[in-house]
Amino acid sequence: MKNIVRIPAYAAPAGGRLSDDMLADYQDAGVLILRNFVSVEACAALRQRALELVDAFDPEEVRSVFSTTEQTQLDDDYFIESGDKIRFFLENDAFGDDGKLRQEKKHSLNKMGHAMHDLDPVFDRFSRTPELAEVVKRIGFVEPAILQSMYIFKPPNIGGEVVCHQDSTYIYTEPESCVGFWFALEDATLENGCMQFIPGGHKLPLKKRNYRGADGKLVTETLDDTPWPEEKKQPAEAPAGTLVIFDGRAPHLSASNRSSKSRHAYTLHVIDRKARYPAENWLQRGDHLPLRGFD
Ligand code: FE2
Numbered sequence: 001m002k003n004i005v006r007i008p009a010y011a012a013p014a015g016g017r018l019s020d021d022m023l024a025d026y027q028d029a030g031v032l033i034l035r036n037f038v039s040v041e042a043c044a045a046l047r048q049r050a051l052e053l054v055d056a057f058d059p060e061e062v063r064s065v066f067s068t069t070e071q072t073q074l075d076d077d078y079f080i081e082s083g084d085k086i087r088f089f090l091e092n093d094a095f096g097d098d099g100k101l102r103q104e105k106k107h108s109l110n111k112m113g114h115a116m117h118d119l120d121p122v123f124d125r126f127s128r129t130p131e132l133a134e135v136v137k138r139i140g141f142v143e144p145a146i147l148q149s150m151y152i153f154k155p156p157n158i159g160g161e162v163v164c165h166q167d168s169t170y171i172y173t174e175p176e177s178c179v180g181f182w183f184a185l186e187d188a189t190l191e192n193g194c195m196q197f198i199p200g201g202h203k204l205p206l207k208k209r210n211y212r213g214a215d216g217k218l219v220t221e222t223l224d225d226t227p228w229p230e231e232k233k234q235p236a237e238a239p240a241g242t243l244v245i246f247d248g249r250a251p252h253l254s255a256s257n258r259s260s261k262s263r264h265a266y267t268l269h270v271i272d273r274k275a276r277y278p279a280e281n282w283l284q285r286g287d288h289l290p291l292r293g294f295d
């Protein structure tokens with residue numbers, strides 16, 4: 001593995017037209033930072049829309065699901081069925097011992113997912129810009145499809161840690177085709193738990209694969225138990241408006257957020273329609289919501 005001491009970062013190119021240097025850096029590092037890819041106004045509009053959706057959500061409904069005796073399976077079902085819906089996932093530490101939310105609702109959520117880009121007009125517009133379509137084309141997609149969207153809240157004080165992983169573990173295709181597009185909607189810093197990557201680590205093997213077992217429950221199989229070279233990790237600090245592009249094999253993580261600032265981000269995962277999409281992958285869509293690209 002090549003030693004890359006810094007994650008490649010550029011100002012966003014006009015029209016999403018990545019230069020040869022940007023493409024070469026992306027292929028080398030498996031991750032590329034593009035500053036000012038979207039306007040601060042567009043970021044604010046998406047945050048506003050997310051808050052409207054959060055306002056309409058009643059955390060009690062989710063808590064009642066999570067507090068039954070068959071917690072794990074119901075937890076799994078709520079997640080597994082969210083591929084063609086807009087669902088809300090609370091932080092582990094959202095509820096205090098008294099059974100009440102520790103913080104206001106908008107600061108209690110871990111994420112929202114996984115089909116805002118197809119179900120909500122504001123998210124649809126943010127997700128399907130000509131600039132992003134051009135980036136996707138330049139990194140080599142011929143028939144891209146946006147498989148999932150996630151709104152990450154990373155709330156102040158209780159925002160949870162995400163341990164080192166590869167997204168192709170969860171979004172597996174044959175051949176592998178998953179690429180992540182992560183938008184900073186607020187400034188992401190080391191203090192509030194920004195993303196961190198092991199640059200060049202996308203050339204390592206896929207270490208785990210997550211899928212539905214015969215009983216329908218999710219399992220994560222270890223394919224390679226070599227530890228990650230985490231000493232090589234580099235922070236991807238990102239002012240609001242930044243786009244971070246990363247290969248499905250790029251190892252990444254983020255620390256917990258114990259600061260007083262939230263760290264909202266929006267992620268899209270794109271796959272190639274030509275690749276085989278296994279029926280055992282957790283994310284399955286009903287026929288009522290066919291996969292779409294950037295048209
Ligand atoms: Fe990830």
